[in-house]
Amino acid sequence: EGRETRLRVVLRVRPLTCTETRRGDQQVVHSLGDGAVHVSAARHDATFGFSAVFDAGASQEAVFEGSGMRQLVELAMDGFSCTVFAFGQTGSGKTYTLMGPLAQSYSQPASPALLGLMQRSFTCLLEQSRSRGSDLALSASYLEIYNEQIRDLLSPGPPCALPLRWSKTRGFYVENQLSVEFESLEAIVSLLLQGSQRRRTSAHALNRHSSRSHALLTIHVRNRAVSAHPAPGEGWGAQGSERGPTWVLQAGACPSKQGTLCFVDLAGSERVKETGSSGELSLEANSINRSLLALGHCISLLAKPRGKRTHIPYRDSKLTRLLARSLGGSGITLMVACISPSSRCLSETLSTLHYASRARRVTTRP
Ligand code: ADP
Ligand code: MG
Numbered sequence: 001e002g003r004e005t006r007l008r009v010v011l012r013v014r015p016l017t018c019t020e021t022r023r024g025d026q027q028v029v030h031s032l033g034d035g036a037v038h039v040s041a042a043r044h045d046a047t048f049g050f051s052a053v054f055d056a057g058a059s060q061e062a063v064f065e066g067s068g069m070r071q072l073v074e075l076a077m078d079g080f081s082c083t084v085f086a087f088g089q090t091g092s093g094k095t096y097t098l099m100g101p102l103a104q105s106y107s108q109p110a111s112p113a114l115l116g117l118m119q120r121s122f123t124c125l126l127e128q129s130r131s132r133g134s135d136l137a138l139s140a141s142y143l144e145i146y147n148e149q150i151r152d153l154l155s156p157g158p159p160c161a162l163p164l165r166w167s168k169t170r171g172f173y174v175e176n177q178l179s180v181e182f183e184s185l186e187a188i189v190s191l192l193l194q195g196s197q198r199r200r201t202s203a204h205a206l207n208r209h210s211s212r213s214h215a216l217l218t219i220h221v222r223n224r225a226v227s228a229h230p231a232p233g234e235g236w237g238a239q240g241s242e243r244g245p246t247w248v249l250q251a252g253a254c255p256s257k258q259g260t261l262c263f264v265d266l267a268g269s270e271r272v273k274e275t276g277s278s279g280e281l282s283l284e285a286n287s288i289n290r291s292l293l294a295l296g297h298c299i300s301l302l303a304k305p306r307g308k309r310t311h312i313p314y315r316d317s318k319l320t321r322l323l324a325r326s327l328g329g330s331g332i333t334l335m336v337a338c339i340s341p342s343s344r345c346l347s348e349t350l351s352t353l354h355y356a357s358r359a360r361r362v363t364t365r366p
Helices: 018-022 061-065 071-077 094-099 117-132 185-198 282-302 316-326 341-358
Strands: 008-013 031-032 036-043 044-047 052-054 079-085 136-146 149-153 164-169 172-174 180-182 201-204 207-212 212-225 256-266 332-339
Touching: 008 061, 008 341, 031 071, 036 341, 052 316, 061 071, 061 117, 061 332, 071 079, 071 117, 071 212, 071 332, 079 094, 079 316, 079 341, 094 256, 117 136, 117 185, 117 212, 117 256, 136 185, 136 282, 136 316, 149 172, 149 332, 164 316, 172 316, 180 185, 180 341, 185 212, 282 316, 282 341, 332 341
Parallel strands: 008 052, 008 332, 079 256, 079 332
Antiparallel strands: 031 036, 036 044, 136 149, 136 180, 136 212, 164 172, 201 207, 212 256
16 A cells, blocks of 8 residues: 555457457467567567467466456455446457456346456456455446546437536546445446447447447445444435435444545557548547557556656546546556467557567556
8 A cells, every 4th residue: 555566567469369260360479488478580689578478379367367366356345446447449358357358238148157356356346255254345336438428328318418527525527427325246347238238339340349448347336334324224314314324434433445446448549541431430530549549658658667757647638637546646557458360460569569668667655
């Protein structure tokens, strides 16, 4: 607590897809073990190091256990603000890593072995909350940033833009976002699936279900026993009517603990030329690229030693404002960089690897 800690950055290399195999793409990324990965192609030869590398053979469970995700869940329960974000080119496996295969719905669940970091974290969270025996209240909110507008993925009806505000105590926050309480795995998984269906996706050349927005699912972990609440039986009634309810802390309570666990599925970076996007699609691509550029810019400035840092331009995009705490503030952050092993993706892969290596130097003070 209070000490500088580095972002934890892990790398996931997905297997070659059927299309890539069929057209004979070369595999240019090789895991060397011990968190090292080697990229070798005609004019490129480079090695990068990460906290962990998961290659094509790594199961979803191995990624959950080896990435530090379980510890992140526990830290959120201890009151820290934790964030995991998946980053990488479109089609590199970000959504797969976070949620598992796309073809899943409530009536057609994915096979348990294929479930992603999110569902595994929910299970872990609910198990832990039962075994700790503490009175935890869990709730979830789910937002997307589409064309620089924030939309609530949990509120029914047509999407409307929510304002992003800043206050001294809360930092950047989204006003009027819906937060839904849940107590079971079924309930949170159903919120996740409902929200994901509302997310903007459009098909283009690289990925048939490409996400066109950044999505942020946040689980709020609040300790009921220690947070200020109307005393039982008093509510909004009689004696509290003029002044509102009487707020009490239960005897022997320590200061209230409120942790968060946020999952960020970034829209993929892409080059408009490669994906054959035009019109509305290229407007989307430009907003996506602009916010990813802003994120990259913040990360490279944050990667400098604290004494040498200049102003960090979080205000350049909604994404960086929402991630300000996770990147440079009091959060604890895990970044999962996702890449394709194919020779055709080489330049995007190298850019993801450079970006991810830079992020390893970023520190926060949880
Ligand atoms: P992104 O979200 O980065 O655009 P996706 O997660 O949608 O990419 O992945 C693109 C495709 O590759 C999907 O069909 C997905 O099922 C497949 N895929 C990604 N990662 C893996 C993996 N580790 N194992 C098997 N298939 C994968
Ligand atoms: Mg995706």
